[in-house]
Amino acid sequence: MNNLNKDTKEITEVILKAKEKAYAELDTGAESEFVRNVKWPVDCVVGPGLEGAIACESKVGYVNGSKGWLVYRGYNIFDLCAYSSFEEVSYLLLYGKLPTENQLKKFKEKLKGYRNIPKTIRLLSSFPVQDMNAMGAVRLGTNLMRQECTFVDKKEYKPDVKTAISADEDSIPMETRPMGERKAIYSLKQAEGITRPSGLSKDLHMPVGFEPALHLISGIPTIAGAVARLRVGELPLNPDPELSHAGNLIYMITGRKPTPVEERIMDISLILHADHGMNASTFATMVVASTLSDLYFAVGSGIAALNGSLHGGANERVVKMLSEIGDSKNVKKWYKKKTAKKEKISGFGHRVYKAYDPRARVLGPLAHFLVKSESDKKIAGLFKVAQELEKEVVSTLGEKKKVFPNVDFYSGIVYSCLDIPTELFTPIFAVSRVSGWTARVLEYLKNNRIFRPRAVYSGPLEEKYVPLNKRK
Numbered sequence: 001m002n003n004l005n006k007d008t009k010e011i012t013e014v015i016l017k018a019k020e021k022a023y024a025e026l027d028t029g030a031e032s033e034f035v036r037n038v039k040w041p042v043d044c045v046v047g048p049g050l051e052g053a054i055a056c057e058s059k060v061g062y063v064n065g066s067k068g069w070l071v072y073r074g075y076n077i078f079d080l081c082a083y084s085s086f087e088e089v090s091y092l093l094l095y096g097k098l099p100t101e102n103q104l105k106k107f108k109e110k111l112k113g114y115r116n117i118p119k120t121i122r123l124l125s126s127f128p129v130q131d132m133n134a135m136g137a138v139r140l141g142t143n144l145m146r147q148e149c150t151f152v153d154k155k156e157y158k159p160d161v162k163t164a165i166s167a168d169e170d171s172i173p174m175e176t177r178p179m180g181e182r183k184a185i186y187s188l189k190q191a192e193g194i195t196r197p198s199g200l201s202k203d204l205h206m207p208v209g210f211e212p213a214l215h216l217i218s219g220i221p222t223i224a225g226a227v228a229r230l231r232v233g234e235l236p237l238n239p240d241p242e243l244s245h246a247g248n249l250i251y252m253i254t255g256r257k258p259t260p261v262e263e264r265i266m267d268i269s270l271i272l273h274a275d276h277g278m279n280a281s282t283f284a285t286m287v288v289a290s291t292l293s294d295l296y297f298a299v300g301s302g303i304a305a306l307n308g309s310l311h312g313g314a315n316e317r318v319v320k321m322l323s324e325i326g327d328s329k330n331v332k333k334w335y336k337k338k339t340a341k342k343e344k345i346s347g348f349g350h351r352v353y354k355a356y357d358p359r360a361r362v363l364g365p366l367a368h369f370l371v372k373s374e375s376d377k378k379i380a381g382l383f384k385v386a387q388e389l390e391k392e393v394v395s396t397l398g399e400k401k402k403v404f405p406n407v408d409f410y411s412g413i414v415y416s417c418l419d420i421p422t423e424l425f426t427p428i429f430a431v432s433r434v435s436g437w438t439a440r441v442l443e444y445l446k447n448n449r450i451f452r453p454r455a456v457y458s459g460p461l462e463e464k465y466v467p468l469n470k471r472k
């Protein structure tokens, strides 16, 4: 990442300004009761859906919602955004400390090796991805990634148009011949060899230790890129080893090499979304992993959870909402109508944050930075609407109801500036969050205990069984 570039230096300044503002407004009161060592069994006040329940102890990351504060392994999110990269942050989350130069170099090389998942992409291309929900396709791709580890990687393995798919033990028969299959296989045949991740022994069926985490962190962006391309009838692109994780993601989705500014801003967005406490998708991933199912299945569950409209996806709705409002002049009237109907405004409020979301503190100014250099008038218009709407919502609900912009309010505008199609917004969330998911699972597995909360039964106990033919 070219941090010396003048424009990317300006981005660092933007982040440091956001940090300054956050510190100036920071409530310096005592730290919450959720920073401590846990002595089991533990007393806590629990609401429905396990709200408030303490499920585990973790050193991966911490959110203080009432202060609007987020740290990964003790480092505040502003410093990580200003000085770090997604690769470095992933290392930090997984291994618990910042890497040395040499460790980071090796880690990046490893991630680059794992980006090549030709078998997965070939199989994924045989599905009608253009008819699938993008998150569904990413989840499918993640489960297909297990294939990269379950086949014996003999030198003679070559994708074959006639047999490669049908001969595979885990292939799923398709009734219709899906779009892109032939072309995709052909294109992969043209690719320069198949990279077997170097750390795997020849006949290993499943990588062990941290390897599946690295495989997933690298592979999911390749899947997201393939999904973006297949959905518009284009062939998936091979990852570019010259590009960073963030740069390669933009390249594989859009087909164009990003500028240093675009690469840096995507990198920051990936850092911002990498971990966020025991949110629903992290919990889903951990629950599956706690059964000693493997990390591929576990991460597939995280993706499934993230797909729900109460979790990922609000940024898609924000962009739609801003487009509907159309012009900053319409904001007041539109907002009045929505509040009269007691409707929630997308991109505002948060289950955990009852202060300004620190991620929005970074993304708002970054959206502004990007929009200033954008020639696209439509996106500039959306940003103006967003600024106006933020003023309205914060002045009416900010102090009164602790409702402020959340991470999703500006991320959609940022992604639109980077030419990312709207339906890829949530998959990009998964691309980033996989670091947090896997870090937390690997930490939890050290002292694994299968998750097993209880439900309180409130039904009858002594019903008399009535034979089928006697029931009314």
Ligand SMILES: CC(C)(COP(=O)(O)OP(=O)(O)OC[C@H]1O[C@@H](n2cnc3c(N)ncnc32)[C@H](O)[C@@H]1OP(=O)(O)O)[C@@H](O)C(=O)NCCC(=O)NCCS
Binding pocket: 310, 311, 314, 343, 344, 345, 346, 347, 348, 349, 350, 351, 352, 397, 401, 403, 406, 407, 408
């Ligand atoms: C995320 C969300 C579900 C959090 O809900 P929550 O924790 O139940 O919120 P709270 O109970 O603290 O809300 C407090 C009050 O603010 C109001 N409020 C919360 N978010 C609001 C929003 N986006 N727009 C308008 N009012 C909102 C609530 O209606 C509530 O009002 P009340 O006291 O009159 O009942 C909610 O803010 C929301 O639906 N936001 C929009 C969707 C979104 O952006 N989601 C992505 C989150 S990353």
